[in-house]
Amino acid sequence: SFLCATMGVAWMLTSALSACVAINVESAGSHSAFTCEPVTLRMCHGLAYNTTFMPNLLNHYDQQTAALAMEPFHPMVNLECSSDLRPFLCALYAPVCTEYGRVTLPCRRLCQRARSDCYKLMDIFGVSWPEEMTCSRFPDCDETYPRAVDLLPNAGGTGRPPPSVQRDYGFWCPRELKMDPELGYSFLGVRDCSPPCPNMYFSRHELALARYIIGGVSIICLAATLFTFLTFLIDVGRFRYPERPIVFYAVCYMMVALVFFLGFLLGERVACNAAAPGSFRAATVTQGSHNKACTLLFMTLYFFTMAGGAWWVVLTVTWFLAAVAKWGSEAIEKKALLFHAAAWGVPGALTVALLALNKVEGDGVSGVCFAGVHDVAALRWFLLAPLALAVGVGVALLLAGIAALNRVRMEIPLEKENQDKLVKFMIRIGVFSVLYLVPLLTVIGCYLYEQSYRPVWELTWVQDWCQQYHIPCPFQVERLSRPSLALFVLKYLMMLVVGVPSVFWVGSKKTCFEWASFFHGHRRKE
CATH class of the missing domain: 1.20.1070.10 (Rhodopsin 7-helix transmembrane proteins)
Incomplete structure (x- = not known):
């Protein structure tokens, strides 16, 4: 019964959180394509960064689309099945926008820990682990790479910064x-x-x-x-x-x-x-x-x-x-x-x-x-x-x-x-x-x-x-x-x-005589 009550509260929190996310995203106005923008996803507030860019790693064009895709994971985040789940999800759905032209991928071990810790709870809620989040797709990071909120490169940890995928994004119009x-x-x-x-x-x-x-x-x-x-x-x-x-x-x-x-x-x-x-x-x-x-x-x-x-x-x-x-x-x-x-x-x-x-x-x-x-x-x-x-x-x-x-x-x-x-x-x-x-x-x-x-x-x-x-x-x-x-x-x-x-074509003695005659005629009229 306690589990059912907890699940009921979780679902209520999920609905409220989804509404807040929707309100937040709508109040942010239309998406400014291809620019760094403030993170409006409530789930990703309080991490070590506050700006993101769209489209994200999963090709969501704006944060509103990303918020809808993250909804199934709200119960697991609210019940704190893993301290690694929220940083992992935000690294995918709202990637950090600080290193220009670089996309920082989450570590494979971060993905594996989040999945293993929350797998049973996800099964209870009928949520499956998406194929695009398969852990084998992510790079194998150093074991000492800081967990939880240390998503920014060298942001307080002693380990190596996470691997990055570099490519040319073309010109993004500044806001x-x-x-x-x-x-x-x-x-x-x-x-x-x-x-x-x-x-x-x-x-x-x-x-x-x-x-x-x-x-x-x-x-x-x-x-x-x-x-x-x-x-x-x-x-x-x-x-x-x-x-x-x-x-x-x-x-x-x-x-x-x-x-x-x-x-x-x-x-x-x-x-x-x-x-x-x-x-x-x-x-x-x-x-x-x-x-x-x-x-x-x-x-x-x-x-x-x-x-x-x-x-x-x-x-x-x-x-x-x-x-x-x-x-x-x-x-x-x-x-x-x-x-x-x-x-x-x-x-x-x-x-x-x-x-x-x-x-x-x-x-x-x-x-x-x-x-x-x-x-x-x-x-x-x-x-x-x-x-x-x-x-x-x-x-x-x-x-x-x-x-x-x-x-x-x-x-x-x-x-x-x-x-x-x-x-x-x-x-x-x-x-x-x-x-x-x-x-x-x-x-x-x-x-x-x-x-x-x-x-x-x-x-x-x-x-x-x-x-x-x-x-x-x-x-x-x-x-x-x-x-x-x-x-x-x-x-x-x-x-x-x-x-x-x-002026070269009219520069001659004849022109001088014409102007002299013109001014002389005006004087005579006066």
């Missing part, structure tokens, strides 16, 4: 970087996660220096391209085809420079999600189109960057038609609508595609929003591929046009004045093209280097920060590498400098 699932964020292939802001590689001092450099060069580019555009407005008839695309090219890079200047003024306010005050959440990189200011900066910057490359291609097409096909200005101008449709339409389609794919990303270095900042696929297909295609087509048409002009100069006798004009025109084309292509090729080179080394940089960052974020460290790291700030600064500077050559 500081977890995002709302509805936002569609992603970082290092993990959903609902975002990179730290302002930047995961550089210090705030380095970022401040980079922003001042980018801001200064953006002002220079803005002034040069604005001067080109205003010169066109003073005398529209001066810029006819095949030179007219230079004006639209200047407008594109004027907008690019304006966005970078706004990024300098805004700092981190648009590119970053601010850290929640009084919360463990850190500042993270803005992603997607939920931030309207970030989306607007992205649309403007990406569209006009791609449009600038498109107008460069149109410029080489018009030169090719003039030099090789011998088209006059009027004939080329009749195709202007087609040129505008291609030069504005293709960048517009690419911009819409990126918005549809939710590939907008904040850039903590420059303060703007762009594509391919952290997403290598977007960098490869929406930046490298279009820019490389524009350069390839443009250079081919440019060389064909220059060869044709040179053939005209050599084969057809011209008056000295016309000969000099043709030579000057060829020199201007050559110089302008070099001033455009060198910065653009540098940008492409930086992107190629970045997309090649970014996986190594990211792995190095995880290695550097895994312990601070309490996530598993990489198991085997063959190579470590960190990016240079100079590479990023050079990339942004060349993205801006590529617009400066437009």
Whole structure:
């Protein structure tokens, strides 16, 4: 009768304990996948550790699932059939999360003692020893390994630490970087996660220096391209085809420079999600189109960057038609609508595609929003591929046009004045093209280097920060590498400098006379 009463009390305790476990787990909120988290299982409270990770060794995804799987053992634990049973169960269902990238297995002797001590009581309650807990599956530890609560390596015992199974767990998103699932964020292939802001590689001092450099060069580019555009407005008839695309090219890079200047003024306010005050959440990189200011900066910057490359291609097409096909200005101008449709339409389609794919990303270095900042696929297909295609087509048409002009100069006798004009025109084309292509090729080179080394940089960052974020460290790291700030600064500077050559085309005595006449006419009106 005493045994029956004891069993009845045990079952009551089991039910109460199960309810408490369920309440505890539910109050802990949704499981934060692949991060160290507090142990919420009542059975495992009071041991030498208080954090665990999921999925556990038995592939239970969260602690609620583990709690349900542990329910049959509650009577045995409550009746204390063995002092080894509770530590053994917790080592399996709520493994310790202290050694990053390592799973500590319980000793075989611990399993054997727990099973032998509780086997008869389990038989009374009709509970069988699960197959996944077969003791032969666990490593044979030293006899002197501490029993009971000493589960942590070297936690007060004199024996050897338990054997460990080491493997690469991949990237686990720290809870500081977890995002709302509805936002569609992603970082290092993990959903609902975002990179730290302002930047995961550089210090705030380095970022401040980079922003001042980018801001200064953006002002220079803005002034040069604005001067080109205003010169066109003073005398529209001066810029006819095949030179007219230079004006639209200047407008594109004027907008690019304006966005970078706004990024300098805004700092981190648009590119970053601010850290929640009084919360463990850190500042993270803005992603997607939920931030309207970030989306607007992205649309403007990406569209006009791609449009600038498109107008460069149109410029080489018009030169090719003039030099090789011998088209006059009027004939080329009749195709202007087609040129505008291609030069504005293709960048517009690419911009819409990126918005549809939710590939907008904040850039903590420059303060703007762009594509391919952290997403290598977007960098490869929406930046490298279009820019490389524009350069390839443009250079081919440019060389064909220059060869044709040179053939005209050599084969057809011209008056000295016309000969000099043709030579000057060829020199201007050559110089302008070099001033455009060198910065653009540098940008492409930086992107190629970045997309090649970014996986190594990211792995190095995880290695550097895994312990601070309490996530598993990489198991085997063959190579470590960190990016240079100079590479990023050079990339942004060349993205801006590529617009400066437009001022070279209008830099002449005729431009000076036009501006002098413009100001003189205004004074006379006053």
